[in-house]
Amino acid sequence: MVGVLLVSASLLVMLGVALLLLMRIEPGHPYTRDWGWSHILLGIGLALGVALAPTDIQSLHYRLQATVATACLMGSLALLMAGASRYRSRPWHWRRALPVFGLALLLILGLAMVNQAWAVLAAALILALGAWIAGFWLWHRGSTEERFVAACFGLIGLVHLSGPVIDPLARSIATHIAGTYVQSTLAVGLILLSAHRARREASVMSERLRQLYEQSMQGLMIIRDGRVLYANPAALTMFGYASLNELGPGAPLARLLPPAHQAGVAARYRQVMEQQLARIEWEGERLHRDGRSLYLRGSAGYIRWEDGPAQLLLMLDDTERQRAIEALRRQALHDELTDLPNRHAALARLAELTAPGSPGFALLSADLDRFQLVNESLGHEVGDALLQAIAGRLRAALPSGAMLARLGEDQFLLLLPGVQEAAAAALAGERMLAVMTAPFAIQHRRLYVHLSVGVALYPVHGGSGAALLRAADIAMHRAKQQAGAAVVLFDPHMSSHSGERLEIEQALAAAIEAEEFVLVYQPKFRCGDRELAGFEALVRWPRPGRGMVSPVEFIPAAERTGQIAALGALILRQAARQLRAWQAQRGRVLPVAINVSPLQFEDPCFAGGLLAMMQAHGVPLSLVEVEVTETAAVTHLDRVLPQLAELRAAGVGVAFDDFGTGQSSLTLLRRLPITTLKLDRSMIDPLPEPTAAAIVQAACLLGQALQLQVVAEGVETEAQARAAERLGCTHLQGYLLGRPLDAEAAGALLSAPSTHPA
Structure with missing residues (x-):
């Protein structure tokens, strides 16, 4: 009997091991491990x-072994x-x-201490009840296989219950033989049930995956x-095929690949296999059935x-996005009007060409002269057409390897x-000018264009x-x-000059606000008795930490930056304050001439502002004279004249400065x-030469006829002074008679004897 029981127990263990092995094959089913x-x-x-x-x-050995056996049965x-x-x-x-x-185990062990038969009966009842509960769970709504188990x-x-019924200690051979058969059948059923369920779940999962593949976008x-074994509908639609058969015998992948990409695809396949x-x-280019390019990633x-081993490819059609990116890239790097590379593209190319160790090259910056005039007079439509024509002509004349870009409007x-030699670069610039020689026919007009070219x-x-x-x-x-x-070749001195100009322009606003500018006063003397007749106020900029800045530098800078109005207002204010101070301190004041930029006349309220400022400072208007250059009067006549x-109607004097350097006519005067x-001074400097004297005399006669005072500027020698007096000038001004003076020195001159020695 012992041998039969051991064979039965061994068979149960073996069936349990079989279930565990099945669990290793199908690890997703933990109930197989439990069974x-x-x-x-x-x-x-x-x-x-x-x-x-x-x-x-009654022995201790029996009790210990029985305890372990009971624990194993409860665990089972x-x-x-x-x-x-x-x-x-x-x-x-x-x-x-x-x-x-645990309580069931303690119950059985407690009964065993009282009566062994009671313990066996309790164990049989617990085992039977547990088996029936498990059976109920499988029977309820179960399949045929599940109900068999x-x-x-x-x-x-029932077998568990038969043990104590037949033998109080459950040692009946009939019970164990029956249990062996039933338990073996159960184990086989559990194995088959687990395998069947795993297969069914795998089939369901496979169907789900198939549906996902088929319905996936x-x-x-x-x-x-190199052969396509399977392609889902999305992939077939992507390439323009209805089925794999349409790819040809064996469904070769090469039909979907551009020749340039086939080697890379093959290398990637080998990498995946390894x-x-x-x-x-x-990501890369692929071929549609109709031959057009696709961009997939x-x-x-x-x-x-x-x-068998295979490669799984997942892909999305990124063609539209790639086209949009290419369009944006082209838009970012190309000028839409001329279809030339734009500023960004030019700068990127410059960065490449100037990488360390790169060979030399030439860069030409070309700007159209007076192009704004075309837009203003003929309209932007004509201007755009002209730019397109210029770009086309320059592009047609490009040497090999050169790059032409549009950097800005013109x-x-x-x-x-x-091109590394200056001569060759300058020659290229001359060729650009030569290309522009022939006129452009734009909307029935013939337009001539000139370029200014800088070479570096x-x-x-x-x-x-x-x-x-x-x-x-x-x-x-x-x-x-x-x-x-x-065409001008760059010289390093140009850079320093430009830097100085920029530095002055940037410092102007702060200097005006801080009133760093001061006035000096150059005296004017009446001809004949050489009596002091007035002053010309000249602005100076003693820049802190930099020294004196020439008016030749800061006046044009103020005009370029639009700060000439603020500077002019400061000059007028300082002149008004000084006239009032002289009037209070010296008791004697003579007229002061103040230079006015033609840009100040852009403000229609300039004259009214000047009059209001002088009146606010209590300065008689007869003591003020404005000087306007001949060039300004001719160029801005419509704004200057009113x-x-x-x-003049208010009593302010008006001087016509630098006469003889412009193109004024007698009618204008x-x-x-x-x-x-x-x-x-260009008229006074040659005196007393006869030809120069004749011109000065004619100007003086003209002044006398118009009842004007005539001032000779730049008088530096006594010979020049005497000639100017003889020829009809009414006043003299120059270094011979007096250099520009600061306010204090000029005030002292007002108090001193008023004649200058002849």
Whole structure:
């Protein structure tokens, strides 16, 4: 009997091991593991509790072995029920179950201490009840296979009960033989049930995956050795095919690949086969069925397909986005009007060409002369058409390897790699000018265009793209200062001059606000008796920490930056304060002439503002004279004339400065409300030469006829002074008679004897 019981126990253990092995094959089914360990513990419990139990039931050995056997039986029952619960996806909580089975174990052990037969009966009842509960869970709404296993659970319960019925200590051979058959049948049923369910779940999962593949908007392909084994509908639609058969015999992948990409795709396939855990991102061009290009991106990975290694490709059609990116890139790097590379593209190319160790090249900055006049007079439509025509003509004349870009509205940039000599670069600039010689036919008009070209060489004139472009621009602006079309090669001295101009322009606003500017006063003397007749106020800028800045530098800077109005207002205010101070301190004041920029007349309220300022300071208007240059009067006559008339009507004197350097006519002199004619020093300097004297005499006669005072400027020698007096000048001004004086010295001159020695 012992041998039969041991064989039965061993068989249960073996069946349990089989279930555990099945669990390793299908790790997603934890109930298989529960049932496997349940059979193993049941076999151990039967072997220890029945087959190998000592005969002396009162011995300590028996009690210990019986305790272990009972614990194994309770553990087997707990795992059996846990497996059935998990199989049915019912919640199973070990924290709740363990106390229950622990109490059952204590109950059995307690009864064993009183009566062994009672303990066996209690164990049989507990085991039977647990088996029937597990059977009920499987029977309820179960399939045929599940109900067969549930019936085996029911029979197991009956076998457990038959033990104490037949033998109080459950040692009946009939019970154990029956239990062996039923338990073996149950184990086989559990194995088959687990395998069947795993297969069914795998089939369901496979169907779900198939539906996902088929309905996915993401393209999916299975590739092996250059052949397409499978493609989902999204992938087929992406390439323009209805089925794989349309790809041709063997569905070759090469039909979907541009020749230039085939080697890279093959290398990626080999990498996937060698590194099976790798997931490789890719993107690139592919071919649609109709021959047009697609741009796809996706990933490649390893997969087992139909019992063989293969490559899984996941892909998205990124063609539209890529086209949009290309369009944005082109828009960012190309000028829409001329279809030339734009500023960004030119700067990027400059950065490449100026990388360390790069060979020399030439950069030409070309700007259209007076292009704004075309837009203003003919309209922007004509201007745009002209720019397109200019770009086309320049592009057609480009040498090999050169790059032409549009940098701004009317500025073009030419990069000439390999041109390292100044002569060759200048020749390229001359060719650009020559290309522009023929007129452009724009909307039935013939338009002539001139260019101003600045030339810079890398690395001589700049070690970076920005520095080289700055050098070319400086040279171009120098070219624009010349008459007509011109080509100018950059010189380092140009950069320093431009830097000084910029520095002065930037400092002007703060200097005006801080009133760093001061006035000096150059005296004027009456001809004949050489009596002091007045002053000309001249502005100076003693810049702190820098020294004296010439008016030749800061006056044009103020005009360029629009700060001449603020500077002019400061000069008028300082002159008014000084006139009032002299009046209070010296008791004697003579007229002061103040230079006015033509840009100040842009303000229609200039004359009114000047009158209001003088009146606010209590300065008689007869003591004020404004000087306007001949060039300003001729160029801005429509704005200058009404305001000069207003000033003259109020009693302010008006001097016509630098006469003889411009193009004024006799009619203009008659129209202007002037009181003084100031002869430029270029007329006075040659005196007393006869030809110069004749011109000065004619000017003086003209002044006398118009009842004007005539001032000779720049008198530096006594011979010049005597000639000017003899020829008819009414006043003299120059270093011979008096240099510009500060306010205190000029005030002292007012108090001193008023005649200058002849």
